[in-house]
Amino acid sequence: MLQRTALTSDAIRARFSAAMSAMYREEVPAYGALLDLVAEVNAETLAERADLRERLVATDELARISDERHGAIRLGTAAELAMMRRVFAVMGMVPVGYYDLTEANVPVHSTAFRPVGAESLRRNPFRVFTSLLRMELIADEGLRAEAEAVLGRRQIFTPAAVALVERAEAEGGLSEADADRFVAEVLETFRWHDKAIVTAELYEKLHDAHRLVADVVSFRGPHINHLTPRTLDIDKVQARMPLRGIAPKAVVEGPPTRACPILLRQTSFKALDEAVAFRHGGGWVPGQHTARFGEIEQRGIALTPKGRALYDHLLTETRKIVRPAADGSNAADYTDALERTFAAFPDDWEAIRVQGLGYFAWSLTDAAQPGQGELTVDEALARGMIRPDPVVYEDFLPVSAAGIFQSNLGDGAQQEFAASPNQRRFEADLGAEVLNEFHHYAGIEAATLRACLNALI
Numbered sequence: 001m002l003q004r005t006a007l008t009s010d011a012i013r014a015r016f017s018a019a020m021s022a023m024y025r026e027e028v029p030a031y032g033a034l035l036d037l038v039a040e041v042n043a044e045t046l047a048e049r050a051d052l053r054e055r056l057v058a059t060d061e062l063a064r065i066s067d068e069r070h071g072a073i074r075l076g077t078a079a080e081l082a083m084m085r086r087v088f089a090v091m092g093m094v095p096v097g098y099y100d101l102t103e104a105n106v107p108v109h110s111t112a113f114r115p116v117g118a119e120s121l122r123r124n125p126f127r128v129f130t131s132l133l134r135m136e137l138i139a140d141e142g143l144r145a146e147a148e149a150v151l152g153r154r155q156i157f158t159p160a161a162v163a164l165v166e167r168a169e170a171e172g173g174l175s176e177a178d179a180d181r182f183v184a185e186v187l188e189t190f191r192w193h194d195k196a197i198v199t200a201e202l203y204e205k206l207h208d209a210h211r212l213v214a215d216v217v218s219f220r221g222p223h224i225n226h227l228t229p230r231t232l233d234i235d236k237v238q239a240r241m242p243l244r245g246i247a248p249k250a251v252v253e254g255p256p257t258r259a260c261p262i263l264l265r266q267t268s269f270k271a272l273d274e275a276v277a278f279r280h281g282g283g284w285v286p287g288q289h290t291a292r293f294g295e296i297e298q299r300g301i302a303l304t305p306k307g308r309a310l311y312d313h314l315l316t317e318t319r320k321i322v323r324p325a326a327d328g329s330n331a332a333d334y335t336d337a338l339e340r341t342f343a344a345f346p347d348d349w350e351a352i353r354v355q356g357l358g359y360f361a362w363s364l365t366d367a368a369q370p371g372q373g374e375l376t377v378d379e380a381l382a383r384g385m386i387r388p389d390p391v392v393y394e395d396f397l398p399v400s401a402a403g404i405f406q407s408n409l410g411d412g413a414q415q416e417f418a419a420s421p422n423q424r425r426f427e428a429d430l431g432a433e434v435l436n437e438f439h440h441y442a443g444i445e446a447a448t449l450r451a452c453l454n455a456l457i
């Protein structure tokens with residue numbers, strides 16, 4: 001019987017995340033060095049910060065952090081995106097959020113596949129930022145047709161992977177043996193291929209349209225382009241990266257250093273120049289491609305729409321004062337401006353909660369006792385019976401994502417693309433609606449609060 005031997009989708013995701021990490025570590029040694037550095041800094045931070053450790057224990061988050069990471073892929077067609085959704089569903093990952101990267105002159109739009117339930121996130125929070133190329137933004141019609149023909153011919157999933165997805169859908173899960181085969185087969189889709197499926201001439205034309213177009217169209221599959229471990233102190237990792245022979249980008253993306261971290265801070269090291277081979281008659285010619293990089297991130301509290309609006313406003317204000325130059329020449333000025341501007345964002349949990357800027361999950365304290373009757377939040381708090389803990393932001397930041405994209409596309413002038421939010425088109429290609437992350441976080445807050453207040457009645 002399947003039920004007896006079936007692996008949970010959470011277990012399949014955990015195995016897949018581990019397999020992906022092992023593969024990438026082998027393919028990109030600097031990623032391994034970064035993992036070691038992050039582990040070292042996380043251990044130090046936990047040893048130094050008893051308050052942080054206590055909060056992570058209270059929210060059952062400590063265990064997941066050493067295993068926590070996200071990856072990113074870029075797909076070429078609607079059919080690839082729709083199939084990818086089914087693959088991730090087997091691993092308990094659903095599309096959350098919509099990101100229109102055309103706002104940053106990158107011709108893709110994206111979602112993040114990730115687990116959403118509290119227990120699933122505790123078990124393994126692996127996420128994959130997944131972009132779809134927006135072919136219609138390629139101005140040259142002839143080139144677009146050529147690219148579409150190339151993409152139409154490729155098959156990014158192995159037949160066995162497709163068969164196992166169908167089995168999982170039909171039977172509601174996979175046996176342990178099938179799950180292991182599924183992990184191995186799906187890994188093939190994310191593997192790096194140094195043999196391109198296009199000629200050097202076509203690659204150049206695609207590259208001229210946009211470097212990302214060349215990256216998506218020229219290869220057999222959507223190689224994982226980075227894997228990002230989660231650190232508890234991104235400033236420390238950034239400072240130590242050069243000591244490990246890794247050159248980070250000039251500034252950390254996102255909010256400044258704070259006592260109460262909000263949203264997401266990220267930094268990366270520049271993409272590698274890698275040797276590839278292009279088709280040439282019946283043989284190959286050598287060439288170069290730049291796509292794969294490393295990144296780290298620190299996660300903070302999920303913000304409400306009000307908090308997010310304040311964050312966006314302060315970031316815009318900062319960038320009016322100084323825009324970080326790609327070469328890092330004004331990094332100190334930028335950091336300074338960021339810190340000064342963000343002084344307007346309250347930096348203690350109580351103020352963030354009372355002003356409705358962030359989402360909190362509620363739990364009962366040791367002092368909690370039933371028989372209180374129907375209490376308000378403030379009454380329950382005053383009696384010391386409930387406690388709020390910040391809900392971790394599990395998603396991404398378009399502006400940050402754009403910064404990461406740009407830093408890996410080279411510093412040259414970017415082509416202009418018209419920004420036109422196109423979420424419905426994306427969802428039609430995906431074959432499903434994406435979950436609204438704000439609704440999701442609000443639901444967590446409301447449900448945990450209701451459960452606490454009910455328990456006190």
Ligand code: OOG
Nearest residue numbers: 072129396400401404405
């Ligand atoms: C994805 C970039 C977005 C992040 O962490 O914001 C991303 C890509 O380069 O394909 O991964």
Ligand code: NI
Nearest residue numbers: 072226228295
């Ligand atoms: Ni990333």
